[in-house]
Amino acid sequence: MKTVIYYFSGTGNTRKVVEKAADALQQLGWEASCRAMEQVQSPAEEIAACGYIGIGYPVHAFNAPASVLRFCEALPAQTKEAPKPFYIFKTSGEPLALNNISSLKLRAVLEKKNYTFCGEYHYVMPYNIIFRHSDAMAYRMWETAKRLIPLDCADLAAGRVPPEKKFPLGGALAWIMRVEHWGGRWNGKKYSVEESCIHCMKCVKTCPVHNISYENGAFRFGKSCLMCMRCAFQCPQNAIRIGLFNKWKVNGAYSFLPPAEEEKEQHKRYCKNSYARYFAAARERVLQCGGEFPEELLTAEEAEEELPARSAE
Ligand SMILES: Cc1cc2nc3c(=O)[nH]c(=O)nc-3n(C[C@H](O)[C@H](O)[C@H](O)COP(=O)(O)O)c2cc1C
Structure with a gap:
């Protein structure tokens, strides 16, 4: 079976x-194979050769980012007689059930073009805005995702479609939250660069929508910002201010490596039980499928407590 996962x-x-x-x-x-959406020009031929296509995205304000919706809107329509199955891989910074509504619009766009839904898989990964997760938490998230992904792929390959996870008034809520698409563009105009900048131009070169330029010794931020955080997150000098949300900025890549011993219990804030349930559900699923789930991926508290398991979605 041939498949391409188009992702942002x-x-x-x-x-x-x-x-x-x-x-x-x-x-x-x-x-x-997987391909970054920003590098894909005309995927029609490639899609025609695929049995399935995948869409990958990070949840932005309980929605798919604007660029992902645009990409899907531009995909070639399929026919009712020969619909094309699609599946979704999404990541988010927290395991709240509300993140389920993020795919509603995306699914509607694709289904209108005769793509048929065949699975949606959700992984909690460290935040790139709001606050920085501890390295210990980032490590636990990635190690957990690494164990879940093969199980989800086995389901996908076997045609086992996971049950739909509905959220009351989800469509309306997602519609309201899509104000972020407009708000991101507006806020993007307010980005600025501090004096510590070393003019490496990484931000200019890697902005997925070419929204940053450098002219006559000054940086210019256009009106297409996706709020994806790439520029501010990867800036080697932490020199980019992200407008109204500067207090929420997260700078510097996560290592995803095992943390030092003393770090292990560091993550104490924000949605603690929700994260604990996510890890508990992941452990249960991995063990049920005959895999191993090292105890180090649970905090001492989580390992002792029998939390009712509930998946990310
Ligand atoms: C503008 C913006 C909005 C976000 N909104 C949400 C959200 O609604 N729910 C959530 O759990 N995470 C949210 N996140 C966190 C990201 O989904 C998460 O960190 C994701 O793994 C980032 O993926 P990436 O590195 O592929 O961009 C948001 C991040 C950004 C930048």
Whole structure:
């Protein structure tokens, strides 16, 4: 089976997930690859050769980013007689059930073009805005995703469609939250660069929508910002101010490596039980499928407590 996962990733989390998924599908005998949406020109021929297509995105304000919706809107329509199955891999910074509504619009766009839904998989990965997760938490998230992805890919390959996770008034809520698409563009105009900038031009070169330019010794931020955080996250000098949301800025890549011993219990804030349930559900699923889930991926508190398992979605 040939498949391509088209993905958008502002700061690398979603890329890590879809690359792992492509590996897992290859292990199952699929001819799987992934491609960044911003590098895809006209995918019609490629899609025609695929049995399935995948879409990967990070949740932005309980929605798919604007660029992902645009990409899907531009995909070639399929026919009712020969619909094309699609699946979704998404990442988010927290495991709240509300993140489920993020795919509603995307699914509607694709289904209108005769793509048929065949699965949606959600992984919690560290935040790239609001606050920085501890390295310990980032490590636990990635190690957990690495164990879940092959199980989800096995379901996908076997045609087992996961049950739909509905959220009351989800469509209306997602519609309201899409104000972020407009707000991001507006706020993007307010970005600025501090004096510590070393003019490496990484931000200019890697902005996925070419929204940053450098002219006559000054940076200019246009009106197409996706709020993907790539520029501010990867800036080696932490020199980019992200407008009204500067207090929420996260700078510097996560290592995803095992943390030092004393760091292990560091993550104490924000949605604690929700994260604990996510890890508990992941452990239960991995163990049920005969895999191993190292105890180090749970905090001492989580390992002792029998939390009612509930998945990310
Ligand atoms: C503008 C913006 C909005 C976000 N909104 C949400 C959200 O609604 N829910 C959530 O759980 N995470 C949210 N996040 C966090 C990202 O979904 C998460 O960190 C994701 O893994 C980033 O993936 P990437 O590195 O592929 O861009 C948001 C991030 C950004 C930049």
